[in-house]
Amino acid sequence: MFCNQCEQTSRGVACTIAGVCGKKADTAAMQDLLLHALKDLSTYVIKARENGLVVDKGVGRFTAEALFATLTNVNFDPARLQEYIIKCQQIKIELKEGLDKAGYQVTKVGFEPIGTLEEMIQRGEQKGYLVDLDQNEDIRSLQEILVHGLKGVAAYAHHAAILGREDDRLYRFFYEALAATNDRDKDLSFWLDMVLKCGEINLLAMEMLDDGNTSYFGHPVPTSVPLGHKAGKSILVSGHDLYDLKLLLEATQGTGINIYTHGEMLPAHGYPELKKYPHFYGHFGTAWQNQKQEFAEFPGPILMTTNCLLEPKDSYFNSIFTTGPVAWPGVQHLTNSNFGMLIDKALSMPGFSEDSDRGSVMVGFARNAVLSVADKIIEMVKNGEVRHFFLVGGCDGARSSRSYYTDFVKNTPQDTLVLTLGCGKFRFFDQKLGSIQEIPRLLDLGQCNDAYSAIQIALALANAFDCGVNDLPLSLVLSWFEQKAVSILLSLLYLGIKDIRLGPTLPAFISPGVLDVLVKNFDIKPISSVDADLAAILG
Structure with missing residues (x-):
């Protein structure tokens, strides 16, 4: 086992016995084997296309979902991963047969991932880490x-495809990048270009997902979300998938069940086509790493739509459900948006016995909402009422040093605006920072993929001030944890955005030489102390 893909990796190097996330060695072996299978599949796809064969988009959708299944805190079930590997092999066989029928002789590529689950696990251990x-x-x-x-891009591509948004450029890049891995004929310049191209492709994926979300659910609008609860049966929805939430809201109409969000589902309350349901009530809990305590306290079942899943405690093991690529051995998995078992479970559990008022937070400040008052914001900048903008967001995690982000936001001056997104917001989402000319100082742009909104806001402001994004009074202070954060960072670098502060630690997979390139070309830097960073930014 060798896994270094998340921020909490063991000793800051790699998890080699078991994952800090709860991933066991057999799961790691199956994820490695799946990645090798996808690399082999990509080689066949490229050969098929080079020889004029049409490759169905379904292969791209499968590739995105399978990559997503290897992302941190998504799929911990070796048997479910086996299904992906078997399907990957089936697609590869079909492609080879198509090439043979067309008269193209193709040398067998890769390995044959067949046998029992135990044999596949052994094969995965033998194949090892993809790189x-x-x-x-x-x-x-x-x-x-x-x-x-790629895994981060795949997550966004998967969600976009569910909403009918696909682009062959994404799928082609998956194939190109996977097939090229470990090609010793490629030099450093090639890989630097591929990394930046990944950022470009991720920007496309986020744009597609943004289009899907806003077309299906409307553009988010500023909305107050209760942090308390009301008496009655309840279901808690965690993850990121708005479409699953929409289907659940439809399925629970008239049942007397109230629906609550957890983690990065919080921004769902700002979408008009979701907030219109009267039983879509409020938000329960904070970020993913606190779920073991928060899920145990929730008096109804939990639906986990995407990452981040942690090993369920016995107290709620029988009341948590997964869907899509998410899986944990023994946890009930729902397919085809059939929520019958989930609803039955909610009706059998006690729910909340009484109303509780725990205050509220505001969401819904995506690009349309912010840009609708752009003239006012620009005027406030010009007359000195707003001195600086901060984008403070990204992933949350368990490391105690992440309190930096709480303290940073608390200490931002009153003449600054703080934009946030992702689950990193839960370090400060309930802070009362006040407002400037009736515009809240803390503006929640949405989920991590709503980095697209942040980029569009920055580009619009740069256009209004007739300058580049790097010339704006804007600073990015980001927290990372998993692979979606990597893909977003690559998009920012592709756009040429500089002077990004990143924490709480730098990724284990960035070598000193690569870090030197990032520092020299993009002035990327680790966070230091709140006082020092604010002083450096504001002068």
Whole structure:
């Protein structure tokens, strides 16, 4: 086992016995085997296309979902991963047969992932980590960044495809990048270009997902979300999938069950086509790493739509359900949006016995909402009422040093605005920072993929001030944890955005040489102390 893809990786190097996330060695072996299978599949897809064969988009959708299944805190079930590997092999066989029928002789590529689950686990252990760790340190580092970035792109591509948004450019890049991995004929310049291209492709994926979300659910509007609860039966929805939430809201109409969000589902309350349901009530809990305590306290079942899943405690093991690519051995998995078992479970559980008022937070400040008052914001900047903008967001996690982000936001001056997104917001989402000319100082842009909204806001402001994004009074202070954060960072670098502060630690897979390139070309830097960073930013 060798896994270094998340921020909490063991000793800041890699998990080699078991994952800090709860991933066991057999799961890691199956994830490795799946990645090798996808690399082989990609080679066949490229050969098929080179020879004029049409490859169905379904292969791209499968590739995105399978990559997503290897992302941190998504799929912990070796048997479910086996299903992906078997399907991957089936697609590969079909492609080879198509090439044979067309008269193209193709040398067999890769391995045959067949046998029992135990045999596949052994094969995965033999194949090991997808990236060759024995090659040049900087090339290896760039390949790791690329593979981890691909997983982030795949997550957004998967969600976008569910909403009918697809683009063959994404799928082609998956194939190109996976097939090229470990190609020793490629030099450092090639891999640097591939990493930045991954950022470009991720920007496209986020744009597609944004279009899908806003077309299906409307553009978010500023909305007050209760943090308390009301008496009655209840279901808690965690993860990121708005479409699953929409279907659940439809399925629970008239049942007397109230629906609550957890984690990154909080921004769902700002979408008009979701907030219109009267039983879509409020938000319960905070970020993913606190779920073991928060899920145990919730008096109804939990639906986990995407990451981040942690090993369920016995107290709620029988009342948590997964869907999509998410899985844990023994946890009930729902398919085809059939929520019958989930609803039955909610009706059998006690629910909340009484109303509780725990205050509220505001969501819904995506690009349309912010840009609708752009003239006012621009005027406030010009007359000195707003001195600086901060984008403070990204992933949350368990490391105690993440309190930096709480303290940073608390200490931002009153003449600054703080934009946030992702689950990193839960370090300060309930802070009362006040407002400037009736515009809240804390503006929640949405989920991590709503980095697209943040980018559009920055571009619009740069256009209004007739300058580049790097010339704006804007600073990015980001927290990372898993691979979606990697893909977003690559998008920012692709756009040429500089002077990003990143924490709480730098990724284990970034070599000193690659870090030097990032520092020299993009002035990327680790966070230090709140006082020092604020002083450096504001002067």
